[in-house]
Amino acid sequence: MTEVSLLSLVKSYGKSTALKGISLDVGHGEFVSLLGPSGCGKSTTLKCIAGFEDVTDGKILFDSKDISRKLPEDRDIGMVFQSYALFPHMTVARNLAFGLEMRRMARSEIADRVARAMDMVQLTPYADRYPKALSGGQQQRVALARALVIEPAILLLDEPLANLDAKLRDEMRGFIRDLQKRVGITTIYVTHDQNEAMTMSDRVVVMFDGEIAQAAPPEDVYDRPASERVARFVGNANILDLAVADQADAETSLSLPGGGRLAVTGGADAPVSRLRVMARPEQIALTGPGEGHIDGRIAKRYFSGGHVEYHVDTDCGTLNVLCPTTQNVAEGANVGLSFDTRRLWPLPGAAHVTAEPAA
Amino acid sequence: MKRARILMLIAPVAALIFLFIVLPYVTVLMMSFRAPAEGQPYGAGFSVEGYRQFFSQSYYALSLPQTMGLGIVTSLVCLLLGYPVALHIATAPKRWRGLLYGIVLSPLLVGIVVRSYGWTILLGNAGVINTTLRNLGLIERPLPLMYNEFGVVLALAHVFLPFMVLPLLASLQTADPAVRQAARSLGAGRFTVFRRVTLPMSMPGIQSGCILVFVLAISSYVTPALVGGMRVKTTTLLVVDALIDQFQWPFGSAMALTLAVSAGIVVLIFARLTRIRWS
Amino acid sequence: MGLVTPLLSLLRALVYVFLLAPIVVVVLASLNAGNFLTFPPQGLSLRWFWTFLNNDVFIDAIVYSLILAALATAVSLVLGTMAALYFVRHARREAEAVRIAVLLPLILPEILTAIALLFFFYEIGIGTQYKIALFTGHVLMTLPFVFLNVTTSLQGRDDAVELAARTLGASRLTAFRRITLPLIAPGMATGGVFAFIISFDTFGISFILKGTGSAPLPIQLYDYLRFNFTPEAAAVSTVSILLTLVLVTVSNMLFGRD
Numbered sequence: 001m002t003e004v005s006l007l008s009l010v011k012s013y014g015k016s017t018a019l020k021g022i023s024l025d026v027g028h029g030e031f032v033s034l035l036g037p038s039g040c041g042k043s044t045t046l047k048c049i050a051g052f053e054d055v056t057d058g059k060i061l062f063d064s065k066d067i068s069r070k071l072p073e074d075r076d077i078g079m080v081f082q083s084y085a086l087f088p089h090m091t092v093a094r095n096l097a098f099g100l101e102m103r104r105m106a107r108s109e110i111a112d113r114v115a116r117a118m119d120m121v122q123l124t125p126y127a128d129r130y131p132k133a134l135s136g137g138q139q140q141r142v143a144l145a146r147a148l149v150i151e152p153a154i155l156l157l158d159e160p161l162a163n164l165d166a167k168l169r170d171e172m173r174g175f176i177r178d179l180q181k182r183v184g185i186t187t188i189y190v191t192h193d194q195n196e197a198m199t200m201s202d203r204v205v206v207m208f209d210g211e212i213a214q215a216a217p218p219e220d221v222y223d224r225p226a227s228e229r230v231a232r233f234v235g236n237a238n239i240l241d242l243a244v245a246d247q248a249d250a251e252t253s254l255s256l257p258g259g260g261r262l263a264v265t266g267g268a269d270a271p272v273s274r275l276r277v278m279a280r281p282e283q284i285a286l287t288g289p290g291e292g293h294i295d296g297r298i299a300k301r302y303f304s305g306g307h308v309e310y311h312v313d314t315d316c317g318t319l320n321v322l323c324p325t326t327q328n329v330a331e332g333a334n335v336g337l338s339f340d341t342r343r344l345w346p347l348p349g350a351a352h353v354t355a356e357p358a359a
Numbered sequence: 360m361k362r363a364r365i366l367m368l369i370a371p372v373a374a375l376i377f378l379f380i381v382l383p384y385v386t387v388l389m390m391s392f393r394a395p396a397e398g399q400p401y402g403a404g405f406s407v408e409g410y411r412q413f414f415s416q417s418y419y420a421l422s423l424p425q426t427m428g429l430g431i432v433t434s435l436v437c438l439l440l441g442y443p444v445a446l447h448i449a450t451a452p453k454r455w456r457g458l459l460y461g462i463v464l465s466p467l468l469v470g471i472v473v474r475s476y477g478w479t480i481l482l483g484n485a486g487v488i489n490t491t492l493r494n495l496g497l498i499e500r501p502l503p504l505m506y507n508e509f510g511v512v513l514a515l516a517h518v519f520l521p522f523m524v525l526p527l528l529a530s531l532q533t534a535d536p537a538v539r540q541a542a543r544s545l546g547a548g549r550f551t552v553f554r555r556v557t558l559p560m561s562m563p564g565i566q567s568g569c570i571l572v573f574v575l576a577i578s579s580y581v582t583p584a585l586v587g588g589m590r591v592k593t594t595t596l597l598v599v600d601a602l603i604d605q606f607q608w609p610f611g612s613a614m615a616l617t618l619a620v621s622a623g624i625v626v627l628i629f630a631r632l633t634r635i636r637w638s
Numbered sequence: 639m640g641l642v643t644p645l646l647s648l649l650r651a652l653v654y655v656f657l658l659a660p661i662v663v664v665v666l667a668s669l670n671a672g673n674f675l676t677f678p679p680q681g682l683s684l685r686w687f688w689t690f691l692n693n694d695v696f697i698d699a700i701v702y703s704l705i706l707a708a709l710a711t712a713v714s715l716v717l718g719t720m721a722a723l724y725f726v727r728h729a730r731r732e733a734e735a736v737r738i739a740v741l742l743p744l745i746l747p748e749i750l751t752a753i754a755l756l757f758f759f760y761e762i763g764i765g766t767q768y769k770i771a772l773f774t775g776h777v778l779m780t781l782p783f784v785f786l787n788v789t790t791s792l793q794g795r796d797d798a799v800e801l802a803a804r805t806l807g808a809s810r811l812t813a814f815r816r817i818t819l820p821l822i823a824p825g826m827a828t829g830g831v832f833a834f835i836i837s838f839d840t841f842g843i844s845f846i847l848k849g850t851g852s853a854p855l856p857i858q859l860y861d862y863l864r865f866n867f868t869p870e871a872a873a874v875s876t877v878s879i880l881l882t883l884v885l886v887t888v889s890n891m892l893f894g895r896d
Contacts (some may be wrong), residue, residue, distance in 0.1 A: 365724065365728045368720045368721065368723050368724035368728070369721055369724040369725075369729075370719065370737065371717050372717050372718070372721040372739075372740060372781070373739070374718065374775070375717065375778070375781070376739045376740065376742060376743075379755060379758070379774050379778055380742050380743060380751065380778065382651060382758055383751070383754030383755050383756050383758035384746075385747065385759065386754060386757045386758045387750070387753060387754045387757055390757050392799075400760075404867065410642075433851075440649075440653045440656065441653075442655065443646055443649055443650050444650055444653050444654070444893055447650050453687055459654075459885055462654050462657055462658060463657065464656060465658065465661065466660075467835075468835060468876075468879075468882050468883070468886065469661050469664075469839070469843050469875075469878075469882070470838070470839030470841070470855075470859075470878060471839060471856070472839075472841060472856045472857050472859050472863070472875075473859070473875040473878060473879065474660050474661070474687055475662075475837075476660075476859070476863055476872075476875060477659070477660025477661060477663050477664045477875075478660050479863075480660075480663050480664065480667050480872070481659060481660060487663060487692065514660075517656060517660060520653075520657060533647050542886060551853075571720075574745075574747060575747075577747075578747030578748065578750065579749075580749050580842055580845065581856075581860060585863060585864075587861070588711070595747075595749055596750070598753070599845075600836070601847070602846075603639050603846070603860050604755060608757065611753070612709075612753070612757070614749055615753060619747070619750060635709060636846070
């Protein structure tokens, strides 16, 4: 098990800067996801760790040893690529054996380890097949086994589920997570899918424009986003821009358009006149008109099996509300909306967006 | 340092092309403006004598339009012969496609000298075609099939037909079959689909095929020499004659460049006439 | 309408015959027992093959052409593969320029390129001596075919495989040898076969740059055909067709169709 530290990584291509000083510590056996839109620098970070890109500035440490200048083959990493990058001219068993052959391991030892790895990903019957003859999910498992069979110091995964269909993706998520827990390997996972990052990781690192916007456990990123941008990227967010009525030490009271009040814990450090608060769709409940914090009118209703999603027009704008299917209201109906005040999250102003140092 | 290593991949070819294509073509251009001389390839100083010589003698000057005509007719023949074949291969069942493809490519596997030679065997006065027709009693005297434009165009069309079929095939195969089905579903008959959809969509292939065949045809040497028996004077034959046999380098270069520029103009006009707006 | 389809089929069949006829006719003519290329042939015989086998001029020309083609192909394979690797993996904005530059020998009229090379080599004082000009010309003519085929076999490939090999501990060289090379081998084989055939058959370059002394087969054949009409030329042509077929078949057997 290895600890990975990124110390102010900078990567520039000519004039453009892809990474603007990334600092991150990944602990022993930790599963960390780098999450962000395309072009945010998450893949570049991974390429720097793998050694495919030279860093312009900063250091990469594996267990406190600087490996920034080492060649990819000397870094002792296992990597799973988005395209799987299986060697098409080698059978499954030969694919798995490749890394061990590079380590000049004895033949019998290689056979032994390959057999165990194939068993681990349940591919033993396919040992002599070529990658082309396997399904997407099977190829994915071969890629995973090939990266793990060399028992690398760390495991890097670059959008490994992007090419799978939805059902298989859900299945593989659990599979990868279980395997990682069982092997206990330090893992860095790159994805643009927030669901994937949430369900799999110990910690999610949200990146925008070559910088870390927030690095925190999934619950924190979801419930307590560091900025409005993080809030909107990670799930659906209703943002209410409200006037401050009263500001105490630990609590801020906000005025609602209908005349009501809304109390939130936390808020701005300095006195402010307005505050933006975030409410997730499932943190808002439908009530009768006049019974909730504010009133509104159902503009759209979408049924999605497990839930019903309502778009409700209010004086605070159109809000997204997610309800259990037992609660059924027709389009056009007048309703009240009640917020789960304990989970309302006051968003830090633009000036407060900081790269939160890792725990 | 990394970049330097990558550049090493392309450096040898870049040097090769620069040294042995770019510089030599510059040499030809300069040669065409050299002064002519007796007893040696070229004299001292520069002049436009080479060009004047070419345009002032009708024997040489008239070969230019004739060569262009030969190239254009060859392209057309190739298009007419190649289109049905390309269409056939594009729509043929998979197991046949390989064989048909092989037949179309087969001329490429046989040297241009051998192929032209094959045509002389077929087209000669005592050749296969004339003898067969005579034995069948259809003709009394042999038909003049060789040593004329007809024979040269026929042989050129054969030699270069693969260069027409390949681009046609490429453009026909990239066309999504669903587009044709869409046209049918909108009420177009098979012929209308061909005229309004398939044909226009294969325009890029027609364009590149015609240009390729035209350029290859006007600059070919062996086929006009063997099948035309030096009686069909193409500019290319005259160029080689001036350079190799008469040792007149500035004149030959001027003629070669005039041919190349004329060909470029014909190609540009053709590209302009068949301009494709949608791609 | 009812007549169009059969007419089209007939035209198609005629084109296929047209494509094959001159080649078939050459092979048949080589089996002619008579002294001249007469039709129908005066009996079947292999006598012209024996004449050809005893004719040093043609044997020399074939050997010469084979050696020239082998050397030119070897050089083209190395340079063309390098250029293809650069083009597919590393070229960005300059990609189109690289492609056109490498394909120039194919785009430009062969005879004009040959003349240009002739002048150039005279200008630098070498002329047609030592066969350098001829060899350079053959490398130029064969290079595009290697480039095109290797490019095709690289473009269908996942770049990440080589990176994957690196993460598994392979050095740059090992990754190339164990992963990239086997993957582009079919493309290189096809490109190599193309290059060999082009060099073996090319006329313009050899005709202009051959210099004095022995000449490649197409030139020898052309010189012979200008003044002779015996079936010996057909026998030589048949042998050259057979050599090509053997080459294509062997390479297909070794590397499969890609």
